Every structure is written in structure tokens, then in C-alpha cells.
Amino acid sequence: MQDAIVDALRPCLGGLIVDGTAGHGGHTQALLEAGAERVLAIDLDPDAVRWLSIRFQDESRVQPLHASYSDLSQAIGAERAAGVLLDLGVSSRQLETPARGFSFRLEGPLDMRFDSTAGAPAGQLVNRLPEADLAALIREYGEERRSRAIARRIVASRPIETTTELARVVARAFPGRRRRHPATRTFQAFRIATNDELQVLREGLAGTRLALRADGRLAVIAFHSLEDRIVKQTFRRWAQEGLGEVLTRRPLRPNRSETQRNPRARSARLRVFVAFRSN
Ligand SMILES: C[S@@+](CC[C@H](N)C(=O)[O-])C[C@H]1O[C@@H](n2cnc3c(N)ncnc32)[C@H](O)[C@@H]1O
Structure with a gap:
């Protein structure tokens, strides 16, 4: 999936790329290795942002930021993004930390907030x-x-x-x-x-499109059908309104070796939209 993400955002590597759900920074790292000039690495989880700040402390191309991807326009101001990546849901680090309360297998408080x-x-x-x-x-x-x-x-x-x-x-x-x-x-x-993940996603997609430059790309990975339906319908509506084009007629899925390595990736679906013009 990481190769598919990098391929989807390859035309954007020379401009500002926003990793809107940067988590541990795995995708940010892959984008840097592919030659990204600048990555704004956003996460709503302050622990994740602390981790990103440490991981990329010697990397001047990465700017970690504690924010919600739904506030992207505010985060980048008048600038326009060449590419935005949203890898939705919970990270493995969050899932494996009992105190965060995301896992039914690990004893912890009933928390489940991304921003604790x-x-x-x-x-x-x-x-x-x-x-x-x-x-x-x-x-x-x-x-x-x-x-x-x-x-x-x-x-x-x-x-x-x-x-x-x-x-x-x-x-x-x-x-x-x-x-x-x-x-x-x-x-x-x-x-x-x-x-409030589904409402945040609806608002976040709308705000993200406004933050894209002409030819800017939005790549979204959803992990369950409720999210994926919102992404699919939103992209389709934008295409019908002449705002851009959906580059993934069918969502891209992880291959068998990836799902063997990481069974949680099984349900991932990647969709990509390219904007015709900036707003
Ligand atoms: C699946 S993980 C991303 C993993 C990441 N791509 C990586 O390579 O490590 C999803 C991340 O999205 C973050 N998140 C959830 N809702 C968010 C929001 N509204 N704005 C920003 N980040 C959010 C979570 O805290 C979590 O770290």
C-alpha cells in the first residue's frame, strides 16, 4: 500500500505535501525517501506529534503539527498543498497502548480519544x-x-x-x-x-479540497465501509461538479503479502482524487 501511496503522490513531491494523519510517520518517511521537498506532518494525538518531532528532529523538510486534518486550511493559511494524504483510523501504537483504551484485548480505561x-x-x-x-x-x-x-x-x-x-x-x-x-x-x-469521526471526515474532505492547488492530489485510505462510502461519494460528487477527476475507478487494496505481514491492513482501501484548479 505504501508504494501505491507514494505513486499516487509522486507528481506532488516538489510542492507542499500534507500527511494529515501522520501517526508514527511511516508514510511521511516513505514520501521523504521518494524525494518530497516539504511535508507538514499533522496528527490530532499529542503523543504522536511528540514522537514525530523526535523521529524527524534532524529532518528540515518535515514540520510536525498538533492539529486536526479538518483544520487544514487554517494550518496552511494562503498556501496551497500539492498533495494531501489521509490514512484514517487508529494507529498500531495507539491500539497497543492499554492506557488509550482502544483495544478490547488489553485492559485499560474506556478512553478512545485520539486527542486525550x-x-x-x-x-x-x-x-x-x-x-x-x-x-x-x-x-x-x-x-x-x-x-x-x-x-x-x-x-x-x-x-x-x-x-x-x-x-x-x-x-x-x-x-x-x-x-x-x-x-x-x-x-x-x-x-x-x-x-465524531464521520463528521470530521466530511468536513475534513471539504476543507482539504479547498486547500489543494491546481493538479493537487488527495489520497485517502479508509479502513471500514462507513468511511469509504463517504470518501467514494464525495469524490464522485466533486467529479460530477467538474472540480476534478477520480484517479481510482476502484479502490486500491493491499496485496496478499502485505495482509500476511499486517492482518489489520486487510480492510484498507485507497482512493485518489486530483483537483482541476485551486480555490
Ligand atoms: C492509521 S494511523 C496513521 C498511521 C501513519 N500513516 C503512519 O505511517 O504511521 C491514523 C492516525 O490518524 C490520527 N487522527 C485521527 N483523527 C485525526 C484527525 N481528525 N486529525 C489528525 N489526525 C487524526 C490518529 O491519531 C492516528 O495517529
Whole structure:
């Protein structure tokens, strides 16, 4: 996937590239190796930005920034970006840090915020939402068919303090064994709601297009169908409005060796849009 991302942004290497979800900086590094002249490496997670500042301390081409990609226009002011990359979702470092509360396998608080300095942690939704709202949240953001049974068990088990406790409560709503952990979709739902991810994505895509120069490219990697649908429909609408062209008729997917190395990459889908003119 990294090769596909670099290929998608290759025509942009001479201008400003924004890695809007820079995380550990893996894609930023790949873009530098391909010859990028300047990368603005944004992340909403202050820990990730600290890490980026250390990783790229001797690299004058990289500027780390704590911000949301949805505030890109403010971050770059009057300048226009040649390329923007959004690699959505949670990073492996976040997932593997128990204190962040993203993983149902590791005991931790019910936090799940990308920016742990702002907003309310997931525990507030888990422990305060009325049962019907919980069921709607789990159904809508988790695309979970057993949402009502899960919501009922959550309400009966409150207060729920930790990730593994929530995972056990959710699992009780699933008789029998399954291929995926039964809490996968419910955790996705609480994470999306905690960070308002779909609304941020809608606003972020709109703002990003305005921040592109003529021939500027926007590459987005989505990890679940809710995100991918928003990206696909937005790109299609922009193309219909004559604002640019979708370069990926079908989304690009990781190949088999990549998914063997990193099973979490299985559901990744890359779509690329090129703007005809700047705004
Ligand atoms: C899948 S990881 C990116 C990994 C990265 N491409 C790398 O190579 O290490 C997604 C990152 O997006 C960040 N993120 C989530 N929402 C964001 C937002 N609204 N603005 C900026 N960063 C965000 C998360 O904190 C996380 O670090």
C-alpha cells in the first residue's frame, strides 16, 4: 500500500505535501525517501506529534503539527498543498497502548480519544447514554446486527470501567463462537462516536479540497465501509461538479503479502482524487 501511496503522490513531491494523519510517520518517511521537498506532518494525538518531532528532529523538510486534518486550511493559511494524504483510523501504537483504551484485548480505561487532552472519553457514552441511544450508536457506527441485545447488557452491567470489562459484557450477547471477536464492531462504534469521526471526515474532505492547488492530489485510505462510502461519494460528487477527476475507478487494496505481514491492513482501501484548479 505504501508504494501505491507514494505513486499516487509522486507528481506532488516538489510542492507542499500534507500527511494529515501522520501517526508514527511511516508514510511521511516513505514520501521523504521518494524525494518530497516539504511535508507538514499533522496528527490530532499529542503523543504522536511528540514522537514525530523526535523521529524527524534532524529532518528540515518535515514540520510536525498538533492539529486536526479538518483544520487544514487554517494550518496552511494562503498556501496551497500539492498533495494531501489521509490514512484514517487508529494507529498500531495507539491500539497497543492499554492506557488509550482502544483495544478490547488489553485492559485499560474506556478512553478512545485520539486527542486525550480534549473532549469526553468513551466511558461517558458507555455509562450514560440511554439504552435506545446506545443501540442506535452501535448499529449505526458499528453496523452491528445485535446492537439491541448489546445495549441491553451494557445498561444492565453499568458502571463499566475498563475495555476488557466492556468486551466481556458485549461477548455475552453472542451465543457460540465467532471468527472475529464479538466486541470488534462495538468498539469501532464507540471510537467513531467518541471522536465524531464521520463528521470530521466530511468536513475534513471539504476543507482539504479547498486547500489543494491546481493538479493537487488527495489520497485517502479508509479502513471500514462507513468511511469509504463517504470518501467514494464525495469524490464522485466533486467529479460530477467538474472540480476534478477520480484517479481510482476502484479502490486500491493491499496485496496478499502485505495482509500476511499486517492482518489489520486487510480492510484498507485507497482512493485518489486530483483537483482541476485551486480555490
Ligand atoms: C492509521 S494511523 C496513521 C498511521 C501513519 N500513516 C503512519 O505511517 O504511521 C491514523 C492516525 O490518524 C490520527 N487522527 C485521527 N483523527 C485525526 C484527525 N481528525 N486529525 C489528525 N489526525 C487524526 C490518529 O491519531 C492516528 O495517529
